[in-house]
Amino acid sequence: MASVDVVIPNYNYGRYLEACVTSALSQEAAAVRVLIVDNASTDDSVAIARRLAAADPRVELLLRPENLGPHASFNAGIDWARADYFLLLFADDFLVPGALRRATAVMEKDRAIAFCYGHAVAIRDDAPLPEVAAQPAFPTVELMSGRAFIERFCYLGVFQIPGPSILVRTSVQQRTGHYRTSLPHSDDYEVWLRLAMHGPVAALDCVQAGIRTHAANRSTDLWTHQSLHVLHTAAAAESFFHHEGRWLDGAEALRKRARRGIAQRAYWSAVSHALQGNAEALRLLNVAFRLSPFTALVPPLGYLLRRRDMMPRVRSLLARALR
Template sequence: MTSIDLIIPCYNYAHYLPQCVDSALGQDVDGLRVLIIDNASTDKSVEVARRLAEKDSRIEVICHETNLGPHASFNEGIDRARADCFMILCADDILAPGSLRRGIEVLEHCPEAAIVLGASSEPFVGDIPPELEPQPEGWSLLRGHDYIEQCCRAAGQNSGAHAILIRTSVQKLAGHYRASLTHMDDLEMVMRLACIGSVARLRGALVVQRMHATNQLSALWDDRRRDLQEREAAFNSFFCQEGWNIAGSKRLHRTARRRIAETAFWSAASHFYRGKGSAGLGLLRYSLGLDPTLVVFPPVDHLFRTHGALRRMAAVVSGESR
């Protein structure tokens, strides 16, 4: 029987915590431990967490007296993990129905897989309905190095690494999350994990995300330059540390920076067209700082290579996104 420690960091998410925990307890898996780590919430999160723990012995609650930041909760979860598998689930998200069972079955079937990721899905804005569509079965496997290259080639897009099911032994080897990476710490961590083993990806979602005004990523919604700078920082951190000696590391790092520069270039054009000159100028300067050649050779191929880029550009030109 494969056991799993599910870590739920929580800060002022009393409203979302019951649905998050219920989504874990409803998974068809044995050997489940749910560890809620509250980071000195000022709402009723601790009260809600303790009430949930009273009802189910699989739940444990740890309460910080002071706010230590989210990375402290992530890393405490890593230190306390003792099961075969490990996963961090944000308290405002939920597990997709049956996703833990599917992920654990992949790890049991495929010993070379170090981690399991889910398919990308559109996040819910606001409440997540209690009944969700069943997720498709099946999975695919990618060598860790190939996955890292895939991340570099799509550096300006979403990484799909919001939630990671991991062999605990692999997580212990990879170590802690880095507090210096405010928003893209999961992207950097998944590349570190991919240095250790292969990456399995489910055809269905692993986690269902919820987007709201107090979401940690909400700070990036209207600030494309900052979003891209955070991505650049994640790649810089990885290639200056664990990724420096992987095959073709310098080429991969250049690819990631080039893709981020291309994304910034066309995002700048979009901002200029929509009358957001100051933001557009900032993006253009950032883009050319990463790759000065773009001023001479605009990256037209980026529009054809990036999923949805042409559609978004057409929407801007037609005025649909103004």
């Protein structure tokens, strides 16, 4: 039986904490250990965490007397982990039944895989956890080399990966190292790029996790003002290619390709916002032209062809234009 260490960072998410922890502890076919890292919450999080730990010896606690920020929680979890696999699960998210069994089965079959991920369902505000349809025991798996994973990011300028679905081989995570505090909102992107330098990446065609969106999410402002998300993504790419990524063959060409990919993503996002009459369109265009001035001259049509979700996006854009 594979072992999995699940780190649950928490700050004032007491209302979600028990459901999150239960979703991890109830996973079958995996020896699970949970570490709740609380960053000096001012709600009832600590009382709930202590009750959960008292009820199940698999739950351990790191209760900080002061808030050291999310990076300290992530990195403490990396240092704490000793199981075969490592998963970072925010306290407002959850794992669907069977997620760890499916993920560990794929990674046990191919010991070279650095990490795997699946799809996620969305849940809004304080809604109860949804009923998720039974997922295939042996889902279709797309296996790509670490290099191909990095190149895909460079061409698209974004990751379409739900964070709580990512299961990492612990030895790879600890070789990769800590989350960088210099990247307050794109630290995960940069870590995923670094992880991919250590082996292949597996994408599971099944739902593995749930992501809750609400006003207190640390990424809420980034999705409201998408130009900020684009800028933070560009910062993650620059950091990666300035540090570990500089050792890749053709690193400078990849860095430039990532810059263009991020600019092209910003361009089409600007078009979408413009069709909705949203002022964010101008900010996105400004970011796109700053990252890649060529986009001001020639619309990057090739970018749409590289997106797997091209046709739904084109249909959506046309519908908005017609309206």
